[in-house]
Amino acid sequence: MQKRNTVLILAVFSILILITSQIIIIRGVWKQNDELLKLRYRTLSQEAVASMRGRPSVAYDTVSRLLDDYSSKKIKELREITDSAKLAEKKKDILTYVTVLLNKEQDFSDILSSYFEENGFEKNFNHIISINNLEFIDVDTFLIYGDRSFVNRRPGSRQKMPSALKETKSSILVNRQWIGGNNYIMNFEYSIDFSDKRRMILQEIAWTLTMSIFSILIVAILFLYTYRNLMEEKRLSNLKTDFINNMTHELKTPLATITVAGKTLEMEQIRADDSKILETAKLIGKQSVHLNQLINMILEISMWERTQFQLDKKKVDIEEVMNDIVSSFSAGCRDCASLSQKYCFNGVKADIDLVYFTTLINNLLSNAVKYSDKEPAIDIEGNAEDNNICIKIADNGIGINRTDQKHIFDKFYRASSGNIHKYKGLGLGLYYVKKIAVAHGGDVTVSSKPGKGSIFTITIPY
Ligand code: ADP
Secondary structure, eight states, rough: OHHHHHHHHHHHHHHHHHHHHHHHHHHHHHHHHHHHHHHHHHHHHHHHHHHTOOOGGGGGHHHHHHHHHHHHHHHHHHHHHHHOOHHHHHHHHHHHHHHHHHHHHHHHHHHHHHHHTTTSSSOOOOOEEEEEEEEEEEEEEEEEEEEETTTOOTOOOOOEEEGGGGGTTEEEEEEEEEESSSEEEEEEEEEEETTTHHHHHHHHHHHHHHHHHHHHHHHHHHHHHHHHHHHHHHHHHHHHHHHHHHHHHHHHHHHHHHHHHHHHHSHHHHHHHHHHHHHHHHHHHHHHHHHHHHHHHHHHHHOOOOSSOOOEEEEEEHHHHHHHHHHHHHHHTTSOOOEEEEEEOOTTOOOOOOOHHHHHHHHHHHHHHHHSSSSOOEEEEEEETTEEEEEEEOOOSSSSHHHHHHTTSSSSSSHHHHHHHHHHHOOOOHHHHHHHHHHOOOOEEEEEEETTEEEEEEEEEE
């Protein structure tokens, strides 16, 4: 049990390590693809800018013109403001206006978009324009916004930026440029941002992702399969051990009786009494028959394993056969149970091997008696329908729980209560029953409730 748990813990642990390492790999691949995507669009954008004959500012000609008029007007207003708070307010308004203007007249986006499309790449993106520096110049210079030290900042550099200018994680800087007119100079950055970037990267790494999920699935399935096999082997090995214990116990009982009987025969006072000798001889004979039956059963079953056993089928009246089997059983066990029979076979004749069929019914009847903790009452019902004969053997015994019901027809299986030697057995009776029913083209099923009894149903086609 301890070993099994250790194997399970180790296996689960290895699967967790595998999943974690796959997640790390995928994250790495994701990051790499993210960088590649940025690089690709940055290069493409630069190519697009270069194709404008080195004058990207032509894209902002309209802005230039509008700003020329706007700046000369605003300079006059700025000059008249003396209050510093009002001046700051005014500068803020100017910055907002220029930003809106730049964003509205962003012909650059159209140029980039068609360039991306021509090259077969994603053409839908958002643009971000951020002003680094804006100055209105007359006789005096009005610094509207910014700090020149940011102007030459390299993309991605660690230099601290004013919060308004912070690059977003997903944006790609395309161009930083100066434009200027009679009364102003301005430095601004144009970046693009793919809101659908996640989907684009997912598309690129789809194959890696699929392989990774696939490999995790394969490992998990292999693990489950191996674990199941391991458990099955363990179960079989337990069953075999139980079988050997039970068989030893079963064989020991008649052997011990025979040994004691032999010893008894050696005693003089016994040998002097003919009736005692006869009684002991009968006992030895009975125990030898029992021993022989046990050994035969084991031999027969091991023979079935190697060869398909042959049925010697004959057409027989099933009702007659059932009556015979039940009455000999009742006589054999000296009325050990109250047996009730209710048949409705309508004179059906079925093709069965009488010897094996008798063993099948006898095994079920003796189990019904054996696994009973009160006066056994057995109801036997039979009918013929849909070309099948159907026989139900119901008892009022100890019943079988759900888990055991799944295994009772397995070789050597004994329900947990059966393994304590209160109920003797080898776990072969029902295995035998199933084999015989199947060999006749039929089947056997069980329905049972612990404490309430069991019903075994045999169907055999006729
Ligand atoms: P054995 O009787 O030798 O143990 P079987 O193959 O006949 O082997 O039965 C397998 C197990 O099924 C038994 O150990 C017992 O626990 C359970 N079983 C079989 N028949 C009955 C029954 N009629 N009522 C309750 N339990 C039963």
